[in-house]
Amino acid sequence: MVFAVTDFETVNFFRDRTVQDDPYPYFDWVRAQSPVWQEPNYGVYMVTGHAEAKEIYRDPATFPAHDDPSGTYSSCNAVSGPFVKFSVPVEDAEDVSDLIARYRHELPFSDQLPTFDPPMHTDHRHLLMRLITPKRLKENEDFMWRYADSLIDAFTSDGACEFIGSYAEPFTMTVVADLEGVPEEDRSLFRDHLSSGHEAVEHKPLEFLYDRFTGYIEERRQNAGSDILTGLATATFPDGSTPEIKDAALIAANLFVGGQETTVRMLSFALRTIAERADLQKLLREDRERIPNFIEETLRLESPLRTQFRMTRVRTSLGGVDIPAGASLMLVPGACNRDPRTFEDPHEFDIDRANARQHVAFGFGIHTCAGAPLARAEGKVTLNRMLDRTSHIAISEQEHGRADARRYEYLPTFFLRGLQRLHLELAAA
Numbered sequence: 001m002v003f004a005v006t007d008f009e010t011v012n013f014f015r016d017r018t019v020q021d022d023p024y025p026y027f028d029w030v031r032a033q034s035p036v037w038q039e040p041n042y043g044v045y046m047v048t049g050h051a052e053a054k055e056i057y058r059d060p061a062t063f064p065a066h067d068d069p070s071g072t073y074s075s076c077n078a079v080s081g082p083f084v085k086f087s088v089p090v091e092d093a094e095d096v097s098d099l100i101a102r103y104r105h106e107l108p109f110s111d112q113l114p115t116f117d118p119p120m121h122t123d124h125r126h127l128l129m130r131l132i133t134p135k136r137l138k139e140n141e142d143f144m145w146r147y148a149d150s151l152i153d154a155f156t157s158d159g160a161c162e163f164i165g166s167y168a169e170p171f172t173m174t175v176v177a178d179l180e181g182v183p184e185e186d187r188s189l190f191r192d193h194l195s196s197g198h199e200a201v202e203h204k205p206l207e208f209l210y211d212r213f214t215g216y217i218e219e220r221r222q223n224a225g226s227d228i229l230t231g232l233a234t235a236t237f238p239d240g241s242t243p244e245i246k247d248a249a250l251i252a253a254n255l256f257v258g259g260q261e262t263t264v265r266m267l268s269f270a271l272r273t274i275a276e277r278a279d280l281q282k283l284l285r286e287d288r289e290r291i292p293n294f295i296e297e298t299l300r301l302e303s304p305l306r307t308q309f310r311m312t313r314v315r316t317s318l319g320g321v322d323i324p325a326g327a328s329l330m331l332v333p334g335a336c337n338r339d340p341r342t343f344e345d346p347h348e349f350d351i352d353r354a355n356a357r358q359h360v361a362f363g364f365g366i367h368t369c370a371g372a373p374l375a376r377a378e379g380k381v382t383l384n385r386m387l388d389r390t391s392h393i394a395i396s397e398q399e400h401g402r403a404d405a406r407r408y409e410y411l412p413t414f415f416l417r418g419l420q421r422l423h424l425e426l427a428a429a
């Protein structure tokens with residue numbers, strides 16, 4: 001369905017499948033109204049301008065307001081957005097910092113890192129970064145090269161694969177299990193419990209992860225070893241104090257889920273691009289040094305995490321728009337990353353784009369994606385090995401239709417942008 005321009009005024013981005021499946025004309029329309037625009041359904045301020053989004057992302061570090069170290073924008077509603085409200089009304093006030101401090105625990109995910117503000121965020125992020133040291137990432141990347149091959153082995157001789165189920169999902173899950181040092185013998189348990197069809201955890205995958213990581217940490221606190229989980233169990237906050245087991249388990253569980261769905265979508269968009277674009281596939285086959293920028297451009301053009309929310313602590317003005325205290329803002333990386341004021345010909349895939357890495361697909365500032373180096377390495381390893389092991393990769397016309405009439409199904413949600421399935425045809429190298 002093609003929207004007439006006037007229809008965009010009444011679009012409900014949170015519910016409307018059509019605009020979710022093809023969001024870019026809508027994002028352009030919203031940005032043309034204003035890079036900060038109050039949408040009519042929930043009163044959320046949509047931020048579709050790149051510069052305006054960066055001002056928000058970097059706020060707590062650089063624009064401390066009213067002597068509050070947390071700045072103008074709070075992350076308390078980073079995940080829940082405008083959909084869950086405090087039990088008390090947010091009156092027309094100049095400053096709702098106290099209200100946020102008193103009621104933030106009522107919002108979903110309030111015990112998790114993305115919703116923390118400084119100084120609590122600073123402490124817990126420090127704990128998390130103990131798990132993602134450069135040394136650990138290097139070892140993890142060595143694992144990726146080996147593991148990628150074992151997955152690819154299983155389908156190259158078939159000449160075809162459904163890439164998400166046979167590669168991207170098992171790859172991202174096992175890579176993070178390796179990063180966190182989940183014992184080999186437990187990994188199949190994680191796979192079984194977290195795969196989509198498992199009834200017991202279908203609605204509470206995090207519960208399973210909390211339980212497992214709580215068990216690991218308790219055990220390591222009593223019997224320290226030299227593994228990664230011992231590192232987490234014995235990690236301290238910057239002031240030297242020891243976190244509660246619950247906090248350490250939360251960090252580990254968070255990391256475990258944080259990167260999977262998103263990275264699956266990034267890998268499948270990257271593979272779709274090389275399968276659709278023989279010219280780009282050829283360039284990458286000939287020159288692997290182009291892969292890192294190719295991945296940045298993929299993230300720019302199809303940003304997997306569609307939205308992050310913030311709440312204004314104080315009355316403010318952004319992009320020339322006055323915003324009251326207590327309002328919800330929605331950062332939309334996929335729209336910011338196609339802002340023509342920052343990216344020339346923004347809808348084009350330009351493998352040589354000099355500023356591709358300025359995208360905000362990983363956010364920016366203090367909450368910038370903690371797993372970005374991992375995701376980038378997963379992209380690099382996957383593309384290299386898929387190209388090494390094949391001489392040709394194409395889209396399955398049987399599954400997705402002819403080149404001039406492709407059919408792709410996207411995830412039916414406003415917070416993730418991603419393909420549901422990607423059927424490829426391959427010629428083994």
Ligand code: HEM
Nearest residue numbers: 113114258259262263266308361362363367369370371375
């Ligand atoms: C292509 C893949 C990925 C994308 C597009 C992505 C995107 C993002 C974005 C936009 C944020 C910022 C949220 C905000 O500002 O409110 C974020 C934060 C985060 N990401 Fe990722 N992510 C990806 C992969 C990963 C991976 C692989 C991991 C871990 C293994 C991970 C773990 C996290 C964590 C823990 C945070 C919270 C950081 C904080 O609040 O300080 N992500 N991610």
